[in-house]
Amino acid sequence: MRAITLLGTVSLLAIFGGCRGARRGATSVTPVATVAAPELARVPGADSVRADSMAGRAKAAGKDSAVQPDSNTRPDSTARPDSAALGKARRDSVAAARKRPATKAASSATTRNCVLDFADSPPETRLFYTRLPDSTANTFIGGGFVGRCQGENNRISADSLEQFESAGIVNLYGNVVYEEPNKLRITAAHGTYLTREGRLLADGGVVATQPASGSTFSGPNIEYYRVMPGRPVSKLVAPNRPTAQLIEKDSTGKPGQPTIVTADRFEDLGDTLVLGWGDVIITREQIIGRSDSLAFNKTTQLARLVRAARIRSVDTSRAFTLNGDTIDLFTTDKKLVRVLALHSATATAKDLVINAERIDLRLKEQKIDEAYAFGKGRARAKTPQQDVEADSMRIVLTDQRPREVRAIGGAEAKGVADTLKIKSADRDMLRGDSLFAYFDTAQLATDTSKQARIKEIRAFGNASSLFQIASKQGPTARPSLNYVRGQRIFVQFDTGSVRDVRVDSSASGLYLEPAADSLSDSTVQKTPAKKPPLAPVAPLPQPPAPIVAPLSAAVFTISRRPT
Structure with a gap:
């Protein structure tokens, strides 16, 4: 019994x-x-x-009557002896939970599941649905899918789909398209959408287009992070050597010429900031740039090339090159107007090479109009006829050839003498607190093959000059030296050679002529030259024998030469 x-x-x-316990209601699908x-x-x-x-x-309990059955099976039963300890443990756990920081609420707000809404799918769509014990489901859709996650501003389409709700994963296969209206459109062969992270992984001929500007990113795979709580701006990541085509629109909404950028990796933050890493190559109209990394702000139109940066113009009529550790490019109305090179910069144009810590180029119609050289150390400008060195410089160019050079701070100019009149390895020199050099650009308008010739140099403040004066004996003769100093010196040139030197205020100087050749000095004893040996002379023939007359017939007259 x-x-x-x-x-x-x-x-x-x-x-x-x-x-016991209430069952959780299933999600309506x-x-x-x-x-x-x-x-x-x-x-x-x-x-x-x-x-x-x-x-x-x-x-x-049946085997041992001392053990009472669980009170949950009988409403009128008394509590077991350990029920007080159990209640205390529960109260302690509640108190500990209240002391814990409230991170669950924020986490739940950002990791909700994706409820698929595929009302826009075509009629031939097929569905297989599996309900799991944890009230989640696995969904498999074929025959074409068009839909979205409820509560998200996106649209997803693919040939087929599989969703694992418990893991928060949606796999997309074939002709995948992910869209956010007026913001982004991504096309790919395959995609994985992580619903809890708001993250799309697309691969297979991926192209991401930003409709607002028309810019595109294309590559083997792309990651996209949509805006969600805790992530105020979207982020697009393109690894594996993608290509970006950046398009900017002017104030009228007209798109400009695209800028093609290739790098090992790209990141686009909020369709505003573009970052690139690894062998960056930029092609913008007639300008090509290279660097290790890139940052481009679409709002301010500022681009920065970092580490081993270099830009050059491929237009032969506007050729120039700029090198530096860092190069900043400034754009106005979608046109490049300024280029700033930092840290050991070098700029090269027609008949001009500039070296300085910082070089600032101002452009008009893709041509260098002005150049500024400054920063730590000395700035140097080199032309075919003059080398200028100073603390800072301002160079004005015409058709990318120097027209005016202004050197400030311990300025020094060294020039090559006219090689047609003087054969010398020495260089002419002009110093001053500041130097202004002017070049003749009028003759370049008719003959662009000629080099810019120096026309005048002005030295201000503690000025001094040393020039070579051609000898009248010809270019091979040693030149004379003209050294002057004063507060201001004005030097005029004619076809590259010094024509006139004018000194203003506190003038003094020297004019030195070369000494005579020491080999021609009369005080030096000369060794007589040896005469060549005489040739042997043939003996003269013997005169004929005299005729002797008799003494009686000879008459002599002897006279002495007066002494």
């Missing part, structure tokens, strides 16, 4: 224990195709475990 009573008790405990009914059945795994444990305790 006792065995029967215990068996009945165990059965009741199993029945009531297995039915509009099916497009027939769903298998057995797959929707819920398996109450947690309730079964509770029933088994209660049945075991009841069986133990």
Whole structure:
């Protein structure tokens, strides 16, 4: 009889224990195709475990009468001796939870599941739906899918789809398109959308287009992070050597010429800031730039090339090159108007090379109009006829050839003498606190093949000059030296050679002529030259014998030469 009573008790405990607790309602989904009914059945795994444990305790109570059955099975039963400890533990856990920082609410707000809304899918769409014990589901859609996640401002389409709701993963296959109206459109062969992270992983011929500007990113794969709580701006990441085509619109909304950028990796933040890393190559109209990394602000139209930066113009009529550790490019109305090179910069144009810590180029119609050289150390400008060095410089150009050079701070100019009149390795020199050099650009208008010739140099403040004066004996003769100093010196040139030197205020100087050749000095004893040996002379023929007359017939007259 006792065995029967215990068996009945165990059965009741199993029945009531297995039915305890309310079931969570299933998420309502509009099916497009027939769903298998057995797959929707819920398996109450947690309730079964509770029933088994209660049945075991009841069986133990039958064996030992000292053990009371669980009070949950009898409403009028008294609490067990350890119920007070259990209640205290629960109160302690509640108190500890209240002291914990409230991070769950924020986390739940950013990690909600994606509820698919595929009302716009075509009629041939097929659906297979599986309900899991944790009230989530796995969904498989074929025959074309067009829809979105409820509560998100996006639109997703693909040939087929599979969703794993518990993991927050949506896999897209074939002709994948992800859109956010007026913000972004991504096309790819395959995609994975992580709903809890708001993150799309697209691969296979990916093209991301920003409709507002028309800019595109294309590459083998792209990651996109949409705007969500905790992420105020979107982010697009393109690794594996993608190509970006950046288009800017003017104030009238007309798009300008695209700028093509290639790099190992790109990041676009909020369709405002573009970052690139690894062998960056930029092509903008007739200008090509290279660097290790790039930052471009679409709002301010400022681009920065960092590390081993270099830009050059491929237009032969406007050729120039600029090198530096960092180069900033400034754009106004979609046209490049200023280029700033930082840290050991070098600029090269027609008949001009500039070296300085910083070089600032101002452009008009893609041509250098002005150049500023300054910064730590000395600035140097080199032309075919003059080398100028100073603390800072301002250079004005015409058709990218120097027209005027202004050197400030310990300025010094060194020039090459006219090689047609003087054969000398020495250089002419002019110093001053500041130097102004002017070049003849009028003759360049008719003959662009000629080099810009120096016309005048003016030195101000503690000025001094040393020039070579051609000798009248010809270019091979040693030149004379003209050294002058004063507060201001004005030097006029004619076809590249010094024509006139004028000194203003506190003038003094020297004019030195070359000394005579020491080899021609008369005080030096000369060694007589050896005469060549005389040739042998043939003996003269013997005169004929005299005729002797008799003494009686000879008459002599002897006279002495007066002494």
